[in-house]
Amino acid sequence: MKRHLFLLIALFSFPLAGITQVSGNTSDEWSNILAADVNLAFGPSSTATWDPSVGFRMQVSDHFRVGIGDVSFGSADLLSGTRYAIMGGPVVEYLASISDDLSYSILAGLPFQNRWGAGIPHSFGTAPYGSASVDYYFSSVFSLAGILRIQYIATEAYLRTPRILPSSALIAAFGLGFHFYF
Amino acid sequence: MKNFFYLFIFIFGLGLSGCIVDVVEQNTERWAYANGKGVVSVYFDASIYREAFSVHGSALDTLIADGTFSLWAPSSSKAFSIAANVNMFWSIDTLHRGELTAYSQGSEKELLSINKMDATIPANANLVVITSSNDVSVQGMKGDINISGSSSNINFTTAGRMTLQTSSGEITGSTGLGGSVQSTSGSINVTLPSKNFESVYATDSTGNVTLHIPSGVGVTFRLATYGGNISLSYDNVKQSSITAIQTNVNGGGKVVTVSTSKGNINVSN
Known part of the structure; x- marks a missing residue:
């Protein structure tokens, strides 16, 4: 049941995006974006798991950006030592304006992860996600974003500092984004 | 109205x-x-x-470890099967060094x-602990202890020597033979209960250093700071300074060296 939360939010959000695309007023000043995001979600025993990352997205039309996101490094202390991971993957973003200094976006990403260390062979993982964010523009080159993100662990395991999550775990995270435009 | 609706959706999602x-x-x-008979030293990688x-x-020649393991699994049944594979054992090499190993198949x-x-390890053994951010407590030891961490708080008691290092953690304890202790921003509070200590070297950056030394010992004090205050109150000598104190008490002899950048230094009986 809980796993359907992602679909529920996606179905609920995309019609809103469509409405705004028609009636909204997309700014001509939107451009390529360099993003530094961090999101937080609590696991069992209130364990805080963090996922800081950077990304780059290129504007390809009034309402779409594509690029690379979730470029990140993480680690987790395991029974046999410290396990490390690097990750990153393609992202697609739909964006629309709310007002002169507010915009929102819907983003889908597919980060791939390579893990090593702790005496365990290399392994790969992926965890597709969808996120919704609202950006407040402090200037034409910088905005601060509030982010909601739903992520699903599609492979056997996926490292999210400071733990490794098992297959089929669902992460509902909130975060902050520091977005720079150029 | 539309903006309020978006705001509501956002807060609801949050x-x-x-x-x-x-x-x-x-x-x-x-x-x-x-069986820990003949074990000279014990090593722990506590960073994990x-x-x-x-x-x-312990006065007994035994090595005992009690560990609590945590696992995150997709279901209770899966967690149960994973937990069944956890094992832990002591290994003692040819140099009589003990080490704890935990593993899972x-x-x-x-x-x-x-x-x-x-x-629990033989009290006379030397102890080496490498850690990162978790706190370390070492009690009832008689051998030398060597602990290094980054943001760990270290609490210790040994009749032997200390070699302690952390960055932001606090170090508190007592040592019979002295040794060296180093922190960056955490405070250091060390007591020397015995007159038999050899020498003490303590250094800190912004943390305060407090030493308690038993009276009646010939000590050469070398205390220095850049931005803190120094207070020496040992036997009949009372001095204070904002830069440095170098003095012999009871004829001098055992060297106590303390230096800080901004932390205060307090040495007393």
């Missing part, structure tokens, strides 16, 4: 978020026991322990971690 679901946590406990780590010195060992560990 309320739902911040959690990981479909993950089950299970804790399991393991014991390890070995998620919570506190404690070592107790099976492909799911990525999901396992060690929450906390309590160990």
